[in-house]
Amino acid sequence: MQQERIVTAGLVLRDTVTKESDKILTVLTADLGRISVIAKGARSRRSKYTAACQLLCYSDMTLSPKGDWYYLAEANTIELFDGIRRDIVKLALGAYFADLTEAVCTPVPEPELLRLLLNALYALSALDKPAALVKPAFTWRLMELGGFAPLIDGCAVCGKAPPERPVLDVVHGLVHCAACQTDGFNLPLTDGALRALRHILYGDAKKLYAFSLDDAGLRLLDQAAEAFSAAQLERSFRTLDYYKGIASYE
Ligand SMILES: [Zn+2]
Numbered sequence: 001m002q003q004e005r006i007v008t009a010g011l012v013l014r015d016t017v018t019k020e021s022d023k024i025l026t027v028l029t030a031d032l033g034r035i036s037v038i039a040k041g042a043r044s045r046r047s048k049y050t051a052a053c054q055l056l057c058y059s060d061m062t063l064s065p066k067g068d069w070y071y072l073a074e075a076n077t078i079e080l081f082d083g084i085r086r087d088i089v090k091l092a093l094g095a096y097f098a099d100l101t102e103a104v105c106t107p108v109p110e111p112e113l114l115r116l117l118l119n120a121l122y123a124l125s126a127l128d129k130p131a132a133l134v135k136p137a138f139t140w141r142l143m144e145l146g147g148f149a150p151l152i153d154g155c156a157v158c159g160k161a162p163p164e165r166p167v168l169d170v171v172h173g174l175v176h177c178a179a180c181q182t183d184g185f186n187l188p189l190t191d192g193a194l195r196a197l198r199h200i201l202y203g204d205a206k207k208l209y210a211f212s213l214d215d216a217g218l219r220l221l222d223q224a225a226e227a228f229s230a231a232q233l234e235r236s237f238r239t240l241d242y243y244k245g246i247a248s249y250e
Contacts, residue, residue, distance in 0.1 A: 003064055008032055009078060011058045011114060013098040017043065023053050025072075026102060027061070030111040032070075034102065037063065039072040049075035056081055056094050056121060079118075083125030090124050092243040093131055097121070097138060099239040100229065104146035113145050116205065129209055131247070132218050137208050139225035140200045148173065148232045149201055152194065155180055166194045170228040185231065187224045193217040197224075 010027040013034070018024055023042040027035050042053040052059040052075035062074035084090045101117050120138040123129040143149065150173040154161030157180035164177040169184035175194065176182055189197070196213040200221075203211075213221070230236055 005073065006032070006063045006065065006070070008061060008063065009058065010035070010037075010061050011098075011117065012053065012055055013102045015053060015055050021047070025053060028101065028105060028114050028117065029061075029109070030114050031109055033107045033109045034105050035063075035070050035107070036068065037061070037070045037072050042072075051080065052077050054080075056084060056091075056098060058118060079122075081121050081125040083128065084121060089243070089247050090131070092239070092246055093135065094121055094124065096237060096239040096243045099237050100139065100142060103233050103235065103237075104142055104148075110145070112205070113142070116141055116145060116208075119205075119208065123209060132215065132222065133209055136218060136221040136225045137200050137211075139229055140197060140221070141205070141208060143225075143229055143232065144201045148228075150174055150228065152197060152201070157182065162191065162194060166191065168224050168228070170224065170231045173228070173232065185227065187220070187227055189220055189224065190217050193220045193224075197221060 008029045008031045010029040012025050013028050014026040016024045021041050021043040023039045025037040025039055027037050029035060039053045041047045042050060049072060051057060057077060058079040059075045059077045061072060063070040064073055084094045097117060097120055105113050120134055123134050152175045155163035155176045156174035157176045160177060163175050166175050166189045167178050167186045168175050168189055169182045169186050171184035172182060192213050196211050196217065199211045200208065
């Protein structure tokens with residue numbers, strides 16, 4: 001009987017080294033969602049798919065399913081994101097994006113999520129868009145796709161839209177006026193940052209990075225994105241700490 005084979009495109013979110021020369025990969029695919037792939041001999045110099053088994057490599061993969069696992073039979077690289085691989089700070093940010101995506105995604109196929117991550121990596125790698133823009137936009141949109149979108153249409157306390165001197169409550173996932181208090185963990189936004197957040201959460205995915213916001217507003221959105229994802233996912237990310245550590249030396 002011929003063994004079943006599946007061909008799908010997948011992005012490596014995590015690569016774990018195992019015994020001898022094998023790797024276990026966490027792969028985000030369009031067709032199968034998030035899967036675990038065993039790549040036999042991936043670290044061997046003779047391996048024909050070493051490149052495809054690296055973190056953040058996007059490839060066409062031929063897989064043999066076995067229980068909950070998939071064995072990698074063949075891989076053809078589609079995109080290596082060289083611009084990220086050449087730059088240690090971008091690579092660290094890409095690793096955080098992959099980590100965050102893994103925390104948000106499920107084993108159910110989520111092609112939009114894969115597209116979002118591929119576009120973010122492309123924006124950093126080929127378009128050389130600044131991390132100060134890509135990081136908050138990617139994080140907020142990812143949280144929205146993962147079902148964690150905050151309610152930002154108006155003040156959650158008095159209903160005023162837009163809220164007056166807006167504040168984001170990252171615990172309850174809502175905005176309110178500075179004068180309307182809630183008992184959550186509150187971070188201030190500017191009017192411009194709130195408008196940008198609306199564009200990021202509800203706008204056309206293809207125009208995710210097409211908004212203008214001053215540096216101070218971007219920083220507020222970024223801090224809010226970090227605090228919001230940590231509160232909603234109830235965890236911190238070592239890859240984020242690492243990225244911030246090396247980015248501060250730039
Ligand atoms: Zn209010």
